[in-house]
Amino acid sequence: KQEVTQIPAALSVPEGENLVLNCSFTDSAIYNLQWFRQDPGKGLTSLLLIQSSQREQTSGRLNASLDKSSGRSTLYIAASQPGDSATYLCAVQTGAGSYQLTFGKGTKLSVIP
Amino acid sequence: EAQVTQNPRYLITVTGKKLTVTCSQNMNHEYMSWYRQDPGLGLRQIYYSMNVEVTDKGDVPEGYKVSRKEKRNFPLILESPSPNQTSLYFCASSSRTGRSPLHFGNGTRLTVT
Secondary structure (H helix, E strand, O other): OOOEEEEOOEEEEEOOOOEEEEEEEOOOOEEEEEEEEEOOOOOEEEEEEEEOOOOEEEEOOEEEEEEOOOOEEEEEEOOOOHHHOEEEEEEEEEOOOOOOEEEOOOEEEEEEO | OOOEEEEOOEEEEOOOOOEEEEEEEOOOOOEEEEEEEEOOOEEEEEEEEEEOOEEEEOOOOOOOEEOOOOOOEOOEEEOOOOHHHOEEEEEEEEOOOOOOOOEEOOOEEEEEO
């Protein structure tokens, strides 16, 4: 059974810092990996989706990488801002034919002005 | 506006009283799914549907039912709710599983007393 772990569980950084969030998964036979953002009391917003054949995806100040063989993904946030404060979750979809999605428990990020 | 709409946002009920949480999307998405989010356990998939009349179990389907009679709607049914189903529930949809990001609703907070 797929297990997804996110480290650290919480992170506090001063504004302007570059930071890295980590996601690891136990079964490398994934179809894709997604990074989401969740604000308190709200639903999840998709940030980046990486197909299993891709190594990275970029959107603005965000860059996500995927290393299937080692079961790892990282989300890099450049020049962090207070508005980036939220919980970040990664989720992996298991291989073609199975559409189950497994989420990590998230990293709660606080960016201090 | 493209969106996933869940109703109600908040629901308090008593043990054993059947209830339905509705989910509707206006993006003509084939894939829809339900999740529950609990402190310390993260997001877990309940059921998903690949298209009309096609549904399958996720990780925690016990005590829940779903139906997909129309493409846009995917209601979650609790026939005999119990206190351990108190949780925050999310519905999500996407156009092609694995190739496009998930769009989430804003959630339904259910309390079963």
